[in-house]
Amino acid sequence: MVSQDEVMQVPENIKNKILELKAIETKLGHLPPENWNVGELFSRIENSNYHQSIAQMEKQTEVLFMEICEELFKYNFEYSDIVKEINSVLCYLGGPKYCNEDEVMEALGK
DSSP: OOOTTSOOOOOHHHHHHHHHHHHHHHHHTSSOOSSOOHHHHHHHHHOHHHHHHHHHHHHHHHHHHHHHHHHHHHTTOOHHHHHHHHHHHSOOTTOOOSOOHHHHHHHTTO
């Protein structure tokens, strides 16, 4: 376990996975885009190709979330720290938290 005095840094490859997860969640419409444009969201939903790829993207978010949790856990991040790191990226003003400790534990098979 890393001592409390040491600041835990998220490795770059895990940061990239978190950003990839954010991009997919944004594309699915679960998170608003940085440049919030409601009209763009509606046009995505009306696109028939969007509906065909939803299931695939949803599965990809589950796999990425599990990989992120597992990799951070290997770096000795506590459940609460994993939640904090993910929620710090996958968030928006006034929105709910992306995940909680129970979901992290479930992803880790605990």
